[in-house]
Amino acid sequence: MSDFTLHDKTSAPEASKPLLEKSEKGFGRIPGLHGVMAEAPGLLEGYQVLHGLFQNSSFNAAELTVVWQSINVEHQCHYCVPAHTGIAKMMQVPDEITDALRNETELPDSKLEALRSFTLAMVRQRGEVDQATLDAFYAAGYSQRQVLEVILGLAQKVMSNYTNHVAQTPVDEVFRQYEWHRAK
Numbered sequence: 001m002s003d004f005t006l007h008d009k010t011s012a013p014e015a016s017k018p019l020l021e022k023s024e025k026g027f028g029r030i031p032g033l034h035g036v037m038a039e040a041p042g043l044l045e046g047y048q049v050l051h052g053l054f055q056n057s058s059f060n061a062a063e064l065t066v067v068w069q070s071i072n073v074e075h076q077c078h079y080c081v082p083a084h085t086g087i088a089k090m091m092q093v094p095d096e097i098t099d100a101l102r103n104e105t106e107l108p109d110s111k112l113e114a115l116r117s118f119t120l121a122m123v124r125q126r127g128e129v130d131q132a133t134l135d136a137f138y139a140a141g142y143s144q145r146q147v148l149e150v151i152l153g154l155a156q157k158v159m160s161n162y163t164n165h166v167a168q169t170p171v172d173e174v175f176r177q178y179e180w181h182r183a184k
Contacts, residue, residue: 054067066115066116072161078180079170
């Protein structure tokens with residue numbers, strides 16, 4: 001068990017208190033991830049900024065979910081896979097998309113599958129993708145802008161996934177019903 005502090009607005013460093021208030025206002029509660037990140041105000045603020053920027057990217061709800069969950073599953077994040085399952089439901093992303101991402105099975109839409117393949121190539125090859133990988137992404141209907149927006153989503157997920165790994169962040173009660181373990 002980790003000994004990282006799960007902060008609230010009374011225990012957090014002063015610079016994190018307004019950030020936690022923002023989290024509470026946006027989510028109706030303070031997510032456990034944010035409580036852990038509050039120990040380092042810059043990390044929490046950076047995460048919040050990246051989250052907002054990625055949500056306002058050119059990707060629709062299903063595409064956001066594909067990028068987030070592809071990375072979460074690849075990183076085996078015990079916290080983010082359940083959280084983004086619940087978030088996908090709130091965003092009205094079809095369960096068949098979420099289930100395919102969680103189970104690492106083929107997505108029901110070829111364009112979304114191309115997005116997952118590209119996202120995983122970026123993760124696994126640390127951004128060193130070849131021209132054929134880029135060409136396949138473009139052929140699916142994506143653009144250079146979306147290449148860069150995948151990098152934005154990846155930056156956000158590295159912050160959350162790695163924090164959850166080292167802190168062993170407990171899954172929020174609201175998302176426990178979506179508990180996940182890699183099938184393979």
